[in-house]
Amino acid sequence: MRHGHMRGTEHGGEQAPVLVIGATGKTGRHVVTHLRRLGADVRAVARSTTPTQFDWFDESTWPAAVSRARAAYLVDAQNEHAADRLRAFVAFAADHGLTRLVLLSARGWADSGAPDLLATEEALRGSGDAWTILRPTWFMQGFTEDDLLRAPVRAGTVRLPAGNGGEPFIDARDVAEVAAAVLTREGHEGAVHALSGPRALPLEEAVDTIARATGRTIRYHPVTADEYVADLTAQGVPGGQARFLAQLFTWMRDGEDAHLSSGVQDVLGRAPRDFTSFVAEAASSGVWDA
Numbered sequence: 001m002r003h004g005h006m007r008g009t010e011h012g013g014e015q016a017p018v019l020v021i022g023a024t025g026k027t028g029r030h031v032v033t034h035l036r037r038l039g040a041d042v043r044a045v046a047r048s049t050t051p052t053q054f055d056w057f058d059e060s061t062w063p064a065a066v067s068r069a070r071a072a073y074l075v076d077a078q079n080e081h082a083a084d085r086l087r088a089f090v091a092f093a094a095d096h097g098l099t100r101l102v103l104l105s106a107r108g109w110a111d112s113g114a115p116d117l118l119a120t121e122e123a124l125r126g127s128g129d130a131w132t133i134l135r136p137t138w139f140m141q142g143f144t145e146d147d148l149l150r151a152p153v154r155a156g157t158v159r160l161p162a163g164n165g166g167e168p169f170i171d172a173r174d175v176a177e178v179a180a181a182v183l184t185r186e187g188h189e190g191a192v193h194a195l196s197g198p199r200a201l202p203l204e205e206a207v208d209t210i211a212r213a214t215g216r217t218i219r220y221h222p223v224t225a226d227e228y229v230a231d232l233t234a235q236g237v238p239g240g241q242a243r244f245l246a247q248l249f250t251w252m253r254d255g256e257d258a259h260l261s262s263g264v265q266d267v268l269g270r271a272p273r274d275f276t277s278f279v280a281e282a283a284s285s286g287v288w289d290a
């Protein structure tokens, strides 16, 4: 073991694994990498992983996932059942010896104060365990890993109801590094860490940055929320989901998202990564080639 702070995870003479739920996702797979770098034994799970699988909706997968673990990173089920599933899991985890739970939430949800969006955080707080909540802004990786932003960028026309509102996009790798630190160090119990990138940029600037780095013509067209909902439903997105997505972009438009949060600096002691370097790296990988 290379790091003294990992000693807290010793269990029965063997190092207890840190459970990472959502380990195939934008943050989860980097949480796995960072934990391993810190010397942790990691159990990385999602619906598609082997030998250990985890499904929020199949409790028969839970015992093997939590076996001997003391700490877990939680990416929730991301649908209307997420809070219920989390509540059930938190109770299960307490019965099975997990004492540290780190939940990936979202800053925009928290800032909105909407009870339905805060229900997962409430489920975690109800655990009474040593919980920590991470509230990041929009991930830069939305432009490379999610078709919601990646597909329009590739197509060269980005229509969104975000106006000129700024968003301090965060690199999902920074979120993951914060999560790994919180999972392996004392001192974050009961803490809520808001995490943002180093500067807020409007969608137009984000798109222009990608256009310059790729040498392609990509244009941002601000649209109304109704126009965006119509675009999405025409692509087969269910109405409720389309309206939810429109809401997220209109918060951005109205400047609700533009403020900076210091969580990366506070936890890691360094500045968060900037959008321009993320874009340079992504462009050279060819992810935006049409």
Ligand SMILES: NC(=O)c1ccc[n+]([C@@H]2O[C@H](COP(=O)([O-])OP(=O)(O)OC[C@H]3O[C@@H](n4cnc5c(N)ncnc54)[C@H](OP(=O)(O)O)[C@@H]3O)[C@@H](O)[C@H]2O)c1
Pocket (backbone or CB within 6 Å): 021, 022, 023, 024, 025, 026, 027, 028, 045, 046, 047, 048, 049, 054, 055, 056, 057, 075, 076, 077, 078, 104, 105, 106, 107, 136, 137, 138, 139, 140, 142
């Ligand atoms: N994307 C952003 O910009 C952003 C910003 C702030 C906060 N967040 C928050 O981050 C969370 C994750 O969003 P994301 O976009 O980053 O997703 P993601 O982590 O890239 O993907 C979801 C992960 O969850 C797993 N998963 C999905 N359904 C599951 C189920 N029923 N049981 C077990 N695992 C399941 C997926 O793996 P399998 O499909 O293999 O199961 C995958 O590993 C959300 O709660 C979101 O609010 C996202």
